[in-house]
Amino acid sequence: MEKKEILTLSAIELAENIREQKVTSEEAVRAVFENIDEHECKIHAYLDFWKEESLKKAREIDEMLANRAYSETALNPGNSEAEGLADPGEELPPLLGVPVAVKDNLMLSGRKMTCGSKMLQDYIAPYSATCIEKLEKAGAVIIGKTNMDEFGMGASTEHSFFGATLNPKDTNRVPGGSSGGSAAAVAYGGAFAALGTDTGGSIRQPAAFCGLVGLRPTYGSVSRHGLTSFASSMDVAGPVTRGTRDAAALFNIVTGPDEKDQTSISAPKVDLSKMESYDLTGKRIAVPKQLISGGSIENREAIDRTSEFLKNNGATVDLIDMPLLDYAVAIYYILSSAEASANLSRYDGIRYGYRASGAEDITELYRKTRSEGFGTEVKRRILLGNYVLSSEHFNDCYRQAERARDMLKKAFADVFSKYDMILCPTAPGVAPLLHEIDKDPLSAYIADLCTVPASLCGLPAVSLPFARKEADSARKEEDTADPSAKALPVGIQLIGPRFGEQEILGAARFLEKGGQKR
Amino acid sequence: MKEFETVIGLEVHVELKTRSKIFCSCPTTFGAPPNAHICEVCAGLPGALPRLNRKVLDYAVMTSLALNCEVTRKSRFDRKNYFYPDLPKGYQISQLYAPIGRNGYLLIEKPEKKRIRIHELHMEDDAGKLIHNDLDNSTSVDLSRCGVPLLEIVTEPDFRTSEEVTGFLEALRTMLKALGVSDCKMQEGSLRADVNLSVRPVGEEKLGIRTEMKNLSSFRAVSKAIGYEAQRQWEIVRGGGSIERETRRWDEEKEQSLPMRKKEDAAEYKYFPEPDIPVIRISDKKIDEIRSILPELPDQKFRRYIEEMGLPEYDAGILSANKETAVLFEKTAEICGDPKEASNWIMVDLMKLLNDTGTLPEDMKIREASLGEIIVMVKEGKISRASGKELLKAAFTEDAVPKEYADSHDLWLVSDPEVLKVAVEKVISANEKAVGEYLSGKTKNFRFLLGQTMRETRGKADPALLTGILQKKLSEL
Numbered sequence: 001m002e003k004k005e006i007l008t009l010s011a012i013e014l015a016e017n018i019r020e021q022k023v024t025s026e027e028a029v030r031a032v033f034e035n036i037d038e039h040e041c042k043i044h045a046y047l048d049f050w051k052e053e054s055l056k057k058a059r060e061i062d063e064m065l066a067n068r069a070y071s072e073t074a075l076n077p078g079n080s081e082a083e084g085l086a087d088p089g090e091e092l093p094p095l096l097g098v099p100v101a102v103k104d105n106l107m108l109s110g111r112k113m114t115c116g117s118k119m120l121q122d123y124i125a126p127y128s129a130t131c132i133e134k135l136e137k138a139g140a141v142i143i144g145k146t147n148m149d150e151f152g153m154g155a156s157t158e159h160s161f162f163g164a165t166l167n168p169k170d171t172n173r174v175p176g177g178s179s180g181g182s183a184a185a186v187a188y189g190g191a192f193a194a195l196g197t198d199t200g201g202s203i204r205q206p207a208a209f210c211g212l213v214g215l216r217p218t219y220g221s222v223s224r225h226g227l228t229s230f231a232s233s234m235d236v237a238g239p240v241t242r243g244t245r246d247a248a249a250l251f252n253i254v255t256g257p258d259e260k261d262q263t264s265i266s267a268p269k270v271d272l273s274k275m276e277s278y279d280l281t282g283k284r285i286a287v288p289k290q291l292i293s294g295g296s297i298e299n300r301e302a303i304d305r306t307s308e309f310l311k312n313n314g315a316t317v318d319l320i321d322m323p324l325l326d327y328a329v330a331i332y333y334i335l336s337s338a339e340a341s342a343n344l345s346r347y348d349g350i351r352y353g354y355r356a357s358g359a360e361d362i363t364e365l366y367r368k369t370r371s372e373g374f375g376t377e378v379k380r381r382i383l384l385g386n387y388v389l390s391s392e393h394f395n396d397c398y399r400q401a402e403r404a405r406d407m408l409k410k411a412f413a414d415v416f417s418k419y420d421m422i423l424c425p426t427a428p429g430v431a432p433l434l435h436e437i438d439k440d441p442l443s444a445y446i447a448d449l450c451t452v453p454a455s456l457c458g459l460p461a462v463s464l465p466f467a468r469k470e471a472d473s474a475r476k477e478e479d480t481a482d483p484s485a486k487a488l489p490v491g492i493q494l495i496g497p498r499f500g501e502q503e504i505l506g507a508a509r510f511l512e513k514g515g516q517k518r
Numbered sequence: 519m520k521e522f523e524t525v526i527g528l529e530v531h532v533e534l535k536t537r538s539k540i541f542c543s544c545p546t547t548f549g550a551p552p553n554a555h556i557c558e559v560c561a562g563l564p565g566a567l568p569r570l571n572r573k574v575l576d577y578a579v580m581t582s583l584a585l586n587c588e589v590t591r592k593s594r595f596d597r598k599n600y601f602y603p604d605l606p607k608g609y610q611i612s613q614l615y616a617p618i619g620r621n622g623y624l625l626i627e628k629p630e631k632k633r634i635r636i637h638e639l640h641m642e643d644d645a646g647k648l649i650h651n652d653l654d655n656s657t658s659v660d661l662s663r664c665g666v667p668l669l670e671i672v673t674e675p676d677f678r679t680s681e682e683v684t685g686f687l688e689a690l691r692t693m694l695k696a697l698g699v700s701d702c703k704m705q706e707g708s709l710r711a712d713v714n715l716s717v718r719p720v721g722e723e724k725l726g727i728r729t730e731m732k733n734l735s736s737f738r739a740v741s742k743a744i745g746y747e748a749q750r751q752w753e754i755v756r757g758g759g760s761i762e763r764e765t766r767r768w769d770e771e772k773e774q775s776l777p778m779r780k781k782e783d784a785a786e787y788k789y790f791p792e793p794d795i796p797v798i799r800i801s802d803k804k805i806d807e808i809r810s811i812l813p814e815l816p817d818q819k820f821r822r823y824i825e826e827m828g829l830p831e832y833d834a835g836i837l838s839a840n841k842e843t844a845v846l847f848e849k850t851a852e853i854c855g856d857p858k859e860a861s862n863w864i865m866v867d868l869m870k871l872l873n874d875t876g877t878l879p880e881d882m883k884i885r886e887a888s889l890g891e892i893i894v895m896v897k898e899g900k901i902s903r904a905s906g907k908e909l910l911k912a913a914f915t916e917d918a919v920p921k922e923y924a925d926s927h928d929l930w931l932v933s934d935p936e937v938l939k940v941a942v943e944k945v946i947s948a949n950e951k952a953v954g955e956y957l958s959g960k961t962k963n964f965r966f967l968l969g970q971t972m973r974e975t976r977g978k979a980d981p982a983l984l985t986g987i988l989q990k991k992l993s994e995l
Contacts, residue, residue, distance in 0.1 A: 107565045126558065339793055344610055346563075348608060389789075
């Protein structure tokens, strides 16, 4: 198969082709690295990758498959020469030979894990995250670690100590964040799929900005063991992929309870054939008006057109009122910063990571290490967290936010007693221009409005690209303030009840197919 | 007449003797080489999450029940945030808002009966240790103790004297050991008590300003520190000064409490609920289950020894005070069928052996059944009481088996009537004069003849049997 042709395959299609030996894993890895060689210097999606080791692993897989084919066709299956080779009867792992990237806040044993921070710039992971182990067991060839906003704090991947990642769709723009490296890598063909992590929208928003599918799974359905904690009660790892089927396949691989994470739970896997036959007839879909009021024209159009499409296919779409959503951003920043302020205390220069020189005593060592080792955004969150947890403000900030979060959870439970899912934008607009966010950090926080509700309530949510073609031609030119934004991807988001992955991915797949047809 | 009153409350830290740590599976072994027992969880590496050891929870519930606490049905952990090099995560995982046990009490007997109220009981992880090296003025960190499970027991300010405090600590230690949840070794730090103390003029209702004293590594230190600190505070108060709210450190060598940190620079701990550990729900069923496996506690034993076994209060108090004497007593009473006799032997003869050898009851080597067997042998006249004492000593010092020891040391009394008859006849014929006098009314000669016969049997005759045979033979003359 030609390189170009290989790169058009989805991750699960590639896996199938590798299993059937129509493509070798080595060819796939080479194709990906050709893209990396070509684009990486400009895009900077990766913090680290390992070409030779990846090719070596790919060749081992190819060899194993060849031996397996040989033993299958061997006249005498009991032949001693065939012993020790892969058992032909045994099912092959689902991502065998597929080159995949992972975000750099996930532990991969023996590899650097920096979290995009100076604090951990030389840190080597001594163990692997559970989700990484599962990915490896599924046969994936992990080729590198992707760039991110420092410790996951930020929505543009500009807050990386190692420099920003650019959006492959428009290099004047950010790819979103914090999993911007994962999204950019998949978007330019530098990986067939990637793992990101999502605390307040860090998978969904970059997926939206890069024209990809990003799934935030139900909180707890993917083990956090080996995921560097930002906000423990919201952190979850999930897939950034080119299509919904890949997202479902990756979710199925990484999900599962883990004794090393007491907040992990057993969640149902997604049935891909049911997803394919998903029927919208009779489905009830809610659009909270609070989540569409402040958005851009592109966004409103995406929601309007999607609503129309859903209705045309038998669903009902209602505009609903969820007044509590007005508080979601405040609740999110109070609680996530509080948790982060404690989670980041372990980076103190004592046992590992960056340590400042020239400190006279222990207090100064802490102060210098943390002042020099953390970037501005991280320090802002730590300060915010300390503020809301201080005895002076604990009751009026932290406790209030905790109560409001419980109320929001209840509000969502009420909505899901009447509706199958929620439809809303992923972000207020298209990907911002570089350095735009730095000018006004508060606006950047407000831009998280559409993603933080699912995070606060532990709900699954998927962002998928809105099919632009038809919308673009229908839109009048003068409606657009920023003409260059016209061609950029816009994401729409489906939020489901806990364990609702099957439902939202089914609907997402329906939209994906419909979009292709239109 | 004392002019002031001391008010004391305790915060007791108890190291639980679970095999593994509270939030990971590292062993809790004491005295391992530095950093031998650490993993990603207790060393605070990125991405590592705590997972609660169920045994710690069971022990905490067990102790809560034994201390008559209400068990919190929806308990959870909180993070206590502060920076220190022995604290790898930058926070301790403790319980502030929903501790596992609340509103309990412990009855103490010494120095007199008193109910000490327990404010709360909570679980937490221990920190590591800093080891200072004077040679190069460096400090090293040993994280092996990080994550060793602790129970913190906080009392109400119910103590008025140091005797009450040590009485409480002894009762608590006895109880925790009976429960099997802790070794309670103060020297090894598995039982640590911080003393909150204030003084006030006698008759005053309002509590004075208190100080907190740390670094008390023995009951003696607790006692001394209370005496010193109360006097120090009262001198200030009496002189018109005011006490500063502060944490003080007890200096064992100087026998002084010294300031450690003032209230003003007390840390802001920024407690908040631990998001990595789900809420702990404890069902009625679970509580019943734990209650059913709760061993009999010292004060229950105490009452049973008095009411059911008929012991005097004094004996019951001593025998029930520790597990080893209680076990030995009950086994002994069971074998010999006479609790009072069992108690006498332990209270008099065994206690003397313990004192003479400086042995602690927990270090006794005597097998549970030995003393009972010895008492039975004495009661059945198979050995003399003196031999019984000799046997007990052998059983106590070298764990001798009573019957074997009696064999090898020829302690058995002669109880064969034929053998005794021969001896009696021999004595009668050898002492014609004494026998004649006896028969003519000089009855006190009986004792002489009995002694002679005893000598003939080298002291091994069963005295009762021998007396009977001698009387019979003399009456036949």
